[in-house]
Amino acid sequence: xxxxxxxxxxxxxxxxxxxxIDLRLEILSRLxxxxxxxxxxxxxxxxxxxxxxxxxxxxxxxxGDPARHLQVIATGRVKLVRHNLSGKNVLLDIxxxxxxFGSLSPAEDQTYAETAQALTMxxxxxxxxxxxxxxxxxxxxxxxxxxDITARRLQEAQERVRQLSVNSVERRLxxxxxxxxxxLGQAGEMGLLIQTPLARDDLAEMTGSTTETISRVMxxxxxxxxxxxGRQWVAITHLEALRAAAAxxxx
Amino acid sequence: xxxxxxxxxxxxxxxxxxxxIDLRLEILSRLxxxxxxxxxxxxxxxxxxxxxxxxxxxxxxxxGDPARHLQVIATGRVKLVRHNLSGKNVLLDIxxxxxxFGSLSPAEDQTYAETAQALTMxxxxxxxxxxxxxxxxxxxxxxxxxxDITARRLQEAQERVRQLSVNSVERRLxxxxxxxxxxLGQAGEMGLLIQTPLARDDLAEMTGSTTETISRVMxxxxxxxxxxxGRQWVAITHLEALRAAAAxxxx
DNA sequence: CGCTACGTTGATCGCACTCAAGTATAGTGG
DNA sequence: CCACTATACTTGAGTGCGATCAACGTAGCG
Numbered sequence: 001x002x003x004x005x006x007x008x009x010x011x012x013x014x015x016x017x018x019x020x021i022d023l024r025l026e027i028l029s030r031l032x033x034x035x036x037x038x039x040x041x042x043x044x045x046x047x048x049x050x051x052x053x054x055x056x057x058x059x060x061x062x063x064g065d066p067a068r069h070l071q072v073i074a075t076g077r078v079k080l081v082r083h084n085l086s087g088k089n090v091l092l093d094i095x096x097x098x099x100x101f102g103s104l105s106p107a108e109d110q111t112y113a114e115t116a117q118a119l120t121m122x123x124x125x126x127x128x129x130x131x132x133x134x135x136x137x138x139x140x141x142x143x144x145x146x147x148d149i150t151a152r153r154l155q156e157a158q159e160r161v162r163q164l165s166v167n168s169v170e171r172r173l174x175x176x177x178x179x180x181x182x183x184l185g186q187a188g189e190m191g192l193l194i195q196t197p198l199a200r201d202d203l204a205e206m207t208g209s210t211t212e213t214i215s216r217v218m219x220x221x222x223x224x225x226x227x228x229x230g231r232q233w234v235a236i237t238h239l240e241a242l243r244a245a246a247a248x249x250x251x
Numbered sequence: 252x253x254x255x256x257x258x259x260x261x262x263x264x265x266x267x268x269x270x271x272i273d274l275r276l277e278i279l280s281r282l283x284x285x286x287x288x289x290x291x292x293x294x295x296x297x298x299x300x301x302x303x304x305x306x307x308x309x310x311x312x313x314x315g316d317p318a319r320h321l322q323v324i325a326t327g328r329v330k331l332v333r334h335n336l337s338g339k340n341v342l343l344d345i346x347x348x349x350x351x352f353g354s355l356s357p358a359e360d361q362t363y364a365e366t367a368q369a370l371t372m373x374x375x376x377x378x379x380x381x382x383x384x385x386x387x388x389x390x391x392x393x394x395x396x397x398x399d400i401t402a403r404r405l406q407e408a409q410e411r412v413r414q415l416s417v418n419s420v421e422r423r424l425x426x427x428x429x430x431x432x433x434x435l436g437q438a439g440e441m442g443l444l445i446q447t448p449l450a451r452d453d454l455a456e457m458t459g460s461t462t463e464t465i466s467r468v469m470x471x472x473x474x475x476x477x478x479x480x481g482r483q484w485v486a487i488t489h490l491e492a493l494r495a496a497a498a499x500x501x502x
Numbered sequence: 503c504g505c506t507a508c509g510t511t512g513a514t515c516g517c518a519c520t521c522a523a524g525t526a527t528a529g530t531g532g
Numbered sequence: 533c534c535a536c537t538a539t540a541c542t543t544g545a546g547t548g549c550g551a552t553c554a555a556c557g558t559a560g561c562g
Contacts, residue, residue, distance in 0.1 A: 006527075082413045085499045090413040105399045113406055136395050143394040144387050148356045150401045155364055157408035162333045162341040164415040165459030169518070200541065208416030213518055215542055231527050231540055248336045257559070420550070451509065464550055466510055482508060482559055 008190050009197065009233050024051060024125065027074045031098055033145035045135060049125045054118035056197070060102075063115045067103035070132040076122025077196045080114045081205065091205035093153075094119065094196060096183065103129045104150070119197050164208050167248065172207040173217050174246035177227065181236045190228055191237035199232050221245075259441055260448065260484050275302060275376065278325045282349055284396035296386060300376045305369035307448070314366045318354035321383040327373025328447045331365045332456065342456035344404075345370070345447060347434065354380045355401070370448050415459050418499065423458040424468050425497035428478065432487045441479055442488035450483050472496075 028034060028049070029042050037045075051074065054060060060071065063083050073095055080092040080101060092114055095101055101116060106129040127135075136143040163172050177194075185192040204214045218234075221227045226238040226245070236242060279285060279300070280293050288296075302325065305311060311322065314334050324346055331343040331352060343365055346352055352367060357380040378386075387394040414423050428445075436443040455465045469485075472478045477489040477496070487493060 082409060084413070084417050086417070088417045090409075090416050092409055092412070104402045113409070133395065136398070137391040140388040140391040140394055143391055143398060144384065147387070147394060147398045147401060150398060150405060151355045154401060154405045154408060157405060157412060158333060158341075158343055158364070160412050161343070161408060161415065161459075162335070164412065165341050165456075166335050166337070166339045199539095205416075208412075210519060211541080212520080212543085215540095216518095219542075450507095461551060462509080463511085463552080466508095467550095470510075 006230060007233060008188070008193055008230075008235070009195060024049065024074070027097070027125070028072075031072065033100075033142050033149065035145075036141050037139065041139070048131045048135075049127050052124050052126060054122045054124065056118060056120050058118050060116035060118060060122075060124055061112050063113060064111050067110060067112045068129055069102050069126045070100055070104065070129060071102045071116075071127070072100045072125045073097050074123040074125055076124075077119040078122055078124070079117050079119055079202070081117065082114045089205050090208070091202055092157075094180070094184070100146075100149075104132075104146070106130055106133055169207060169209045169213055170217050170220075171246055171248070173203065173209070173214060174221075174242050176203065176206050177221075177234065177236060178239075178242055178246055180234075181239070185236065188235075190235040192239065193235040194233065197232045198234055203234075257481060258484060259439070259444060259481075259486070260446060275300065275325070278348070278376070279323075282323065284351075284393050284400065286396075287392050288390065292390070299382045299386075300378050303375050303377060305373045305375065307369060307371050309369050311367035311369060311373075311375055312353070312363050314363050316363050318361060318363045319380055320353050320377045321351060321355065321380060322353040322367075322378070323351045323376045324348050325374040325376055327375075328370040329367050329373055329375070330370055330453070331367055333365045340456050341459070342453055345431070345435070351397075351400075355383075355397070357381055357384055420458060420460045420464055421468050421471075422497055422499070424454065424460070424465065425472075425493050427454065427457050428485065428487060429490075429493055429497055431485075432490070436487065439486075441486040443490065444486040445484070448483045449485055 025043060025046055028046055029037075029039065034042055034045070049072075052060075054076070060078060061069075063081075075097055078095045078101065080095065082090045082092055084090070093101075102112065136146065163175060167175075180194045180196075180198070181192045184195045186195045187193075200211045200214045200218065203209075203218075204211050207214065218227070218229055221242075222229060224238075224241065226236070226241045228235045228237055276294060276297055279297055280288075280290065285293055285296070300323075303311075305327070311329060312320075314332075326348055329346045329352065331346065333341045333343055335341070344352075353363065387397065414426060418426075431445045431447075431449070432443045435446045437446045438444075451462045451465045451469065454460075454469075455462050458465065469478070469480055472493075473480060475489075475492065477487070477492045479486045479488055
């Protein structure tokens with residue numbers, strides 16, 4: 001149609017792949033769950049981390065691998081996917097710098113339940129699960145912070161269960177786009193641009209739908225003037241309208 | 252049809268409603284996340300709890316209420332339900348003695364996201380969220396344990412998201428019954444009896460379906476000889492067959 | 503014994519999945 | 533710079549699972 005452009009995403013340019021450089025301390029000290037620790041404590045914690053870089057599409061780990069590390073994103077984007085024997089996957093989350101993933105509990109899960117894949121150039125900091133556990137016991141404030149974040153993720157997952165149970169694809173897609181906008185949105189001339197490679201397939205795996213159906217609903221949203229979208233990108237142009245579409249009627 | 256019986260559930264008889272009696276220490280010391288603490292520590296923690304009893308059907312709290320307490324089940328069953336404007340609810344979980352629910356994080360959620368309702372005579376121990384937070388910071392081992400449990404619940408919620416996204420109602424129901432059997436099952440002459448009042452509605456709200464569809468699939472399961480069921484109760488009579496029905500094909 | 507809530511069964515309908523055949527985009531190598 | 537190819541996206545037609553609406557059976561309680 002008329003007003004579609006080509007790849008306005010800037011992530012690969014904006015985020016230089018600086019994984020080997022030692023701004024690790026800088027990154028660690030900005031982590032939400034290390035706030036409150038002294039610089040010295042963070043420096044000490046820092047020694048237990050190892051950094052690792054990933055190209056777009058590379059896997060950080062696969063579901064079923066022995067779960068031995070907690071990882072924190074320094075730069076880039078990572079998606080978490082639950083697999084299925086029949087090839088229909090579920091995209092659990094797209095993570096941004098400062099977020100952790102992987103193995104929280106050494107006792108609990110022996111293997112990863114999901115696959116972690118880099119969406120862009122990504123730098124990940126890794127910590128052995130046992131070291132993480134020691135860290136939690138030494139700094140209770142960190143443990144509480146991690147618990148807070150995990151509890152919030154549980155809330156979000158439960159909300160998603162609810163939506164899958166009661167809402168139409170259209171509503172779930174609108175909701176998902178809004179959430180992505182909040183988390184990854186960057187205002188610009190295209191509207192609120194979702195700063196990550198985002199294919200129809202990804203949206204299908206986030207909403208429990210199919211590529212074709214998502215494509216149809218996206219076309220509809222675009223016709224209504226609520227979004228703009230192209231190959232692997234989406235921008236929200238009419239937030240309020242999308243919110244209305246995501247809202248549930250009282251009936 | 253032929254072989255249906257009437258209410259084999261024994262919960263109300265087996266669990267005397269002993270909420271006012273002070274076996275609280277006993278109960279607290281058996282909690283998974285207090286293991287490792289000394290009797291004296293537990294006695295001290297005990298002072299901050301208040302007990303409260305509920306009749307079947309009574310509400311422990313409503314979604315939207317200010318979230319000020321962490322609660323632990325001493326005896327009975329509590330279900331957690333997320334509401335919906337249109338009346339289609341989602342049953343998140345059925346909790347048994349020793350399990351906690353409510354407000355984990357004082358900072359985070361100001362109000363409860365779900366409603367908690369007693370299914371049977373139930374005794375609940377309540378702790379102010381602030382006191383819980385202090386407890387977590389004082390006993391890091393407890394914090395780690397709570398984190399473990401929360402992380403596991405997150406895994407389960409994500410698994411449920413996956414199932415809602417890819418599986419049929421029949422498969423989801425089979426899976427749900429198996430999970431309930433594991434958690435609440437009691438072997439007897441009827442098979443593995445799920446020891447809690449469990450209506451078709453509840454199963455519908457657990458699987459993201461409707462009463463009518465659940466009724467149909469339950470009839471089918473019964474005809475196959477996999478379960479027995481009546482008003483508000485279910486027993487599994489052929490575990491392996493149910494497992495096969497819950498399993499996902501490779502292609 | 504009747505009332506209420508729970509459960510069953512049938513008929514119909516529509517959302518979204520599936521299969522299929524296209525078009526557009528971006529990266530690649532000449 | 534442009535053809536070439538791979539991958540992403542679009543659109544159409546047909547189908548089926550499960551929701552909805554409706555009516556009736558059944559258990560248990562007061």
